Amino acid sequence: GENVEQHPSTLSVQEGDSAVIKCTYSDSASNYFPWYKQELGKGPQLIIDIRSNVGEKKDQRIAVTLNKTAKHFSLHITETQPEDSAVYFCAAGNQAGTALIFGKGTTLSVSS
Amino acid sequence: DTEVTQTPKHLVMGMTNKKSLKCEQHMGHRAMYWYKQKAKKPPELMFVYSYEKLSINESVPSRFSPECPNSSLLNLHLHALQPEDSALYLCASSQQLAGGPYEQYFGPGTRLTVT
Numbered sequence: 001g002e003n004v005e006q007h008p009s010t011l012s013v014q015e016g017d018s019a020v021i022k023c024t025y026s027d028s029a030s031n032y033f034p035w036y037k038q039e040l041g042k043g044p045q046l047i048i049d050i051r052s053n054v055g056e057k058k059d060q061r062i063a064v065t066l067n068k069t070a071k072h073f074s075l076h077i078t079e080t081q082p083e084d085s086a087v088y089f090c091a092a093g094n095q096a097g098t099a100l101i102f103g104k105g106t107t108l109s110v111s112s
Numbered sequence: 113d114t115e116v117t118q119t120p121k122h123l124v125m126g127m128t129n130k131k132s133l134k135c136e137q138h139m140g141h142r143a144m145y146w147y148k149q150k151a152k153k154p155p156e157l158m159f160v161y162s163y164e165k166l167s168i169n170e171s172v173p174s175r176f177s178p179e180c181p182n183s184s185l186l187n188l189h190l191h192a193l194q195p196e197d198s199a200l201y202l203c204a205s206s207q208q209l210a211g212g213p214y215e216q217y218f219g220p221g222t223r224l225t226v227t
Contacts, residue, residue: 034215036218042220043218043219046216046217087152093212093213095211095213098143098162098167098209099160099170100216102154104154105154
């Protein structure tokens with residue numbers, strides 16, 4: 001079955017710096033890769049996603065890149081702000097299955 | 113609007129109690145999900161409903177009983193739980209299952225404590 005590895009598990013940056021979180025997946029059939037942000041005491045919030053027919057997608061300060069050959073995808077956050085502090089989860093899904101397989105999460109801390 | 117609502121926000125129950133968690137969405141989504149999330153872990157899928165029919169049961173113990181009374185509502189009935197069942201229970205919904213995968217939107221969760 002699919003396995004998603006996520007690194008790093010914790011990431012501390014200064015406000016204004018960039019943050020990058022990386023995930024690798026094992027199932028070449030996976031074709032959908034969402035990223036979720038989870039703040040303390042809240043449910044995961046979908047912040048951006050990418051499908052396998054696209055190499056990069058941007059939404060203001062966040063971007064996701066996908067390398068299908070290497071089976072890895074990354075979340076990039078530029079000009080980080082303290083409110084970006086949260087746990088970020090990557091996930092992978094495919095047409096055949098219905099379950100998203102989640103990475104173990106990255107705790108991002110942005111200090112001002 | 114991508115809002116999924118869940119009630120209650122917090123629930124404390126004894127091991128002999130019966131309680132229910134509720135989830136509601138008004139996005140016209142036809143797939144609804146229950147996840148369990150332990151502290152500092154990713155969500156784990158429990159059940160999936162597609163067009164009000166149970167589609168996936170991830171080998172969840174029978175003390176958890178899901179119900180989908182209509183296309184907007186999803187319940188999780190709890191009975192004879194164990195302390196290790198204490199967790200954040202998340203509901204999610206997506207457009208449908210067939211032709212997917214589609215974006216899944218999560219509710220805020222119910223924080224369950226079993227004493």
